[in-house]
Amino acid sequence: MFGPILEQILAIARDAWAFMAGLLIVVALLGGMYYVLQGTAGMAFGGSRMTSMAIIGVVGLVIIVLFAFLLLPQIGEMLESFQPQAPF
Amino acid sequence: MTAASSLLLTFLREAWLALASAFLAFALLAGIAQMLRVSSASVLGASLWVWESVSALLSVVVLGLFAFLGIPQIVSALHSTLPGAGGCGPISELGTLASGLIGGLAALRMLKAAFVSMLSASIGGASTFANALIECGEALFGMILASAAIPLAAWFLGTC
Numbered sequence: 001m002f003g004p005i006l007e008q009i010l011a012i013a014r015d016a017w018a019f020m021a022g023l024l025i026v027v028a029l030l031g032g033m034y035y036v037l038q039g040t041a042g043m044a045f046g047g048s049r050m051t052s053m054a055i056i057g058v059v060g061l062v063i064i065v066l067f068a069f070l071l072l073p074q075i076g077e078m079l080e081s082f083q084p085q086a087p088f
Numbered sequence: 089m090t091a092a093s094s095l096l097l098t099f100l101r102e103a104w105l106a107l108a109s110a111f112l113a114f115a116l117l118a119g120i121a122q123m124l125r126v127s128s129a130s131v132l133g134a135s136l137w138v139w140e141s142v143s144a145l146l147s148v149v150v151l152g153l154f155a156f157l158g159i160p161q162i163v164s165a166l167h168s169t170l171p172g173a174g175g176c177g178p179i180s181e182l183g184t185l186a187s188g189l190i191g192g193l194a195a196l197r198m199l200k201a202a203f204v205s206m207l208s209a210s211i212g213g214a215s216t217f218a219n220a221l222i223e224c225g226e227a228l229f230g231m232i233l234a235s236a237a238i239p240l241a242a243w244f245l246g247t248c
Contacts, residue, residue: 001099002106013113020120024127031131060130068123076116079152083108086101087160088167088191 021069028065032058089181093188100192104199111155111203118148118210147217148209155202159195159224166231167191183241190234194227201227 035057042050122145129137167187201223 002102006106006109009110010113013110013117016117017120020117020124024120024124027124027128027131031127034131057130061127064123064127064130068120068127072116072119072123075119075149075152076112079112079115079156082153082156083112084156084160086104086192086195087163088097088100088188088195 024065024068028061031061035061089185093185096185097188097192100189100196103196104192107196107199107203108156111152111199111206114203114206114210115148115152118206119145121210122148144209148206151202151206151209151217151220154220155199155206159198159202162224162228163191163195163198166194166228166235169231169235186234190231194231197227198224 035054038057039051039054042048042054122141125141126138126145129135129141201220205217205220
């Protein structure tokens with residue numbers, strides 16, 4: 001009875017997931033560009049702290065994106081395995 | 089009465105399954121929304137926003153575990169305390185129907201509260217875990233009241 005409604009909701013959720021994953025990639029790329037610019041500017045005028053902060057920022061950004069794309073599906077699979085049948 | 093009870097419980101079970109599936113989908117959406125917030129905040133250098141998003145992500149996971157592991161246990165524990173047949177004849181059948189419906193409706197209400205909380209988190213709002221817990225408490229209180237009311241009604245209307 002609820003199957004067609006659920007299919008519609010899941011289709012919207014899939015679209016939203018794809019949209020947000022794309023947006024995450026765009027934000028990560030823009031952030032990466034910003035850090036590269038910061039690092040090269042730091043290197044150009046001898047700002048070693050600026051360069052090292054930029055390198056740390058790029059590494060952090062990569063870790064966040066990997067966390068989002070590797071850990072979230074695992075959490076989803078874990079929750080799916082816990083999905084209960086009706087307890088009544 | 090038994091056929092009506094079975095029909096209504098089947099309807100409630102299908103609603104439970106659909107709500108649980110939608111809950112899972114929105115949990116994943118809430119997770120990626122919070123990760124998007126973390127990445128944009130870290131690029132902007134907004135550390136407070138990063139910590140808010142990390143705690144919201146943790147609350148999404150906790151809410152998912154509560155919904156999928158906690159609510160069924162609570163409902164089955166309370167469902168076993170509801171007296172099914174407090175008498176004989178039509179009173180007994182009514183008691184069975186009422187206890188089944190009360191259990192099903194309370195379970196759905198708890199899952200709905202968790203779903204609304206998760207929906208709020210998935211659209212970037214605060215994860216209203218406290219509201220979900222309050223609504224679960226109300227449902228529990230209703231089931232406890234019903235567990236006292238059904239034998240009283242059976243006694244009042246006449247038992248064998």
